[in-house]
Amino acid sequence: MEYDVVIVGAGPAGLSAAIRLKQLANEAGRELSVCILEKGSEVGAHILSGAVIDPRSLDELLPEWREDSSCLLNRVPVTSNHHWVLTKTKKFNLPHLMMPSFLDNKGTFTGSLANLCRWLAGKAEELGVEIFPGFPAAEVLYHDDGSVKGVATGAMGIARDGHHKGDYQPGMELHARYTFFAEGARGSLTKQLKKQFDLEAECQPQVYGIGIKELWDVDPAKHEPGKVIHTQGWPLDDAWGGGWIYHQDNNQVSIGFVVALSYKNPHLSPFDEMQRYKQHPAIRPLLEGGRRVSYGARAINEGGWQSIPKLAFPGGALIGCSAGFVNVPRIKGTHTAMKSGMLAAEAAFAAIGADRRGDVLADYEPSVRNGWVGEELRKVKNAEPAVAKFGATIGTILAGTDMWLRHLGVNLPIEMKHHPDHETLWRRDIAPKIDYPRPDGVISFDKLSSVFLSNTNHEEDQPVHLQLKDPTIPTRVNLPEYDGPEQRYCPAGVYEYVLEGGAPKLQINAQNCVHCKTCDIKDPCQNINWVTPEGGGGPNYPNM
Incomplete structure (x- = not known):
């Protein structure tokens, strides 16, 4: 199948790119073929975010969105901001005046990013974009000169032992003048492209956090629409991270916890830290009498400015979280991801108008780095590495000082470095054990009951998509x-270790995978390779 532009991933970046391409084509009175491949069973099925969304890019892309009753985002504007520092039994409010104004949530909205993507998909389809959910891009295709030719989708109907079942369908090739990769954090094809074109030769390694989220129906008497709370401190010790509590629509609260994957203690469990977090005396009362309705997890880019790779290469470009535009102190990346997609679209449209194909979109990268996306990320570039290096207390003070100075126009010639997350683990014998309490089934829960709420499903008789390079x-x-x-x-x-013939063996329950990518990132030997499973497999997040 031939297209002008093929986009891998129907997240906010991919959808924004597709919409902008079609807008430009309509303005010019030209035909332009655009398609999006989405590995989830539907648009939004694999989208997970807190989320508090800055509408800056949405205002640029679709200015009429606020008047569109089908867009659910504008139902809950953020009304109040709170930042708590937690100890084991207490909380302390950090005055908002201590933070630079660019960290303010004024003018933002809280709601479901998955639902926003569903709405954007509708707008894209109205413009003529073809969207294929349930078709993961499994392979990058190249021309003889090494430029990207397009992608191929994965075959379906292959049994675990490799034979073709009765419903076997081969993958299909999609060729394009330009291919955009909008796979999200730690994309499987993006990882290959970074090596193929040496895209990270001049940047710091990308680092990540794991975000674990639950959606709760709470007592209406406890619900305050638009209230936003961020926390730091307890229960983490040597690791760093924090939590969020967002009061959203329909008496629902989004609550979640992020652990930076640079943590050192191999006994640490981000999932159990999240369950322990909810038991804090300042948090548990909000959830008591409520009901947990959904669960999910996803890796988050945390490298920021200095971890952004080369963005354009022959025949393609990285957009959104495939490249890593998250503003970590703001805990926001949707607006920057969308803008990157729009800028890539403008560069590609100009190239296609000049009858080019398969070359480097040279205008794309400067437009990101020299525009407001680059300006925003440069201001906070030392925040994450300062906390990672010096710890929560001293690191937060240093990060805050650096951000305030940059906010006041004092740009210190300092750019701190990152270290790959898989290199940080201590040996088991020098790391203290962590005693996690058993879940009570009311506020805290186990993993399997949580996965059930993510609606995760994979065809069991298929090749395991979590591949071990060396099974030993x-x-x-x-x-x-x-x-x-x-x-x-x-x-x-x-992942669980079981005894087989009296010896331990790693058992991989691939059908439970929620596609968070943490294993691909944190494995100390980089032995686990996450590849796309059969089309449509994975979580099916409602309202997340």
């Missing part, structure tokens, strides 16, 4: 040296 490493290295950390960093119970 789990029992030869990970278990004896790090106490099998994959059992704990996975928030879905995918």
Whole structure:
């Protein structure tokens, strides 16, 4: 199938790129063919975010969105901001005046990013964009000169032992003048492209956090629409991260916890930290009498400005979280992801108008780095590495000082570095054990009941999409040296060690995978390779 532009991923960046391409074509009175491949069973099925959304890019892309009753985002504007520093039993409010104004949530909205993507998909289809949900892009295709030719979708109907079942369907090739990769954090094809074109030669390594989210129906008497709370401190010790509590529409609260994947203790479990977090005396009362209705997890880019790779390469471009535009102190990345997609679209439209194909979109990268996306990310570039290096207390003070100085126009010639997350784990014998309380089934829960709420489903008789490069490493290295950390960093119970013939063996329950990508990032030997499963597999997030 031939297109002018093929986009991999129907997230906010991919959808914004598609819409902008069609807008430009309509303004010019030209035909332009655009398609989007989405690995989820529907648009939004794999989209998970807190979310507090800055509408800056949405205002640029679709200025009429506020008057459109079908767009649910404008139902809950943020009305109040709170920042709590937690100890085990208490909370302390950090005055909002201590923070630079660019961290303010004035003019933002809280709601479901998945639903916003569903709405954007409708707008894209109205403009003539073809969207194919349930078709993951599994392979990058190249021309003989090495430029990107397009992508191929994964075959369907292959059994675990490799034979073709009765419903076998081969993958299809989609060729394009330009291909945009909008896979989100740690995209499987993006990882290959970074190596193929050496896109990270001049940047710091990308670093990540794991965000674990639950959606709760709470007592209406406790609900305050538009109230936004961010927390730091307890329950984390050597690791850093924090939580959020967003009061959204229909008496629902989005509550979640982020753990930076630079943590050192192999006994740490981000999932269990989240369950413990909800038991804090300042948080538990909000949830008591309520009901947990959804659960999910996703890796988050945290590298910021200095981890942005080269964005354009022959025949394609990275957009959105495939490149990593999250503003970590603001805990926002939707607006920057959308803008990157729009800028890539403008560069591609100009190239196609000049009858070019397969070359480097040279105008794209400067437009990101020299525009407001780059300006915003430069102001906060030292925040994440300062906290990662110096810890929550001293690091927060240093990060705040750096951001205030940049806010006041004092740009210090300092750019702190990152270290890959998989290199940070201590050995099991020098790391203290962590005693996590058993879930009470009321406020805290186990992994399997949580995965059930994510509506995760995979065809069981298919090749395992969590591939071990060396099947001996789990029992030869990970278990004896790090106490099998994959059992704990996975928030879905995918990895467990079982006895087989009296010897330990790593069992991979791939059907539980929520596509968070944490294993691909944190495995100390980089032995786990996440690839796309059969089309439509994975979570099906409602309202997340």
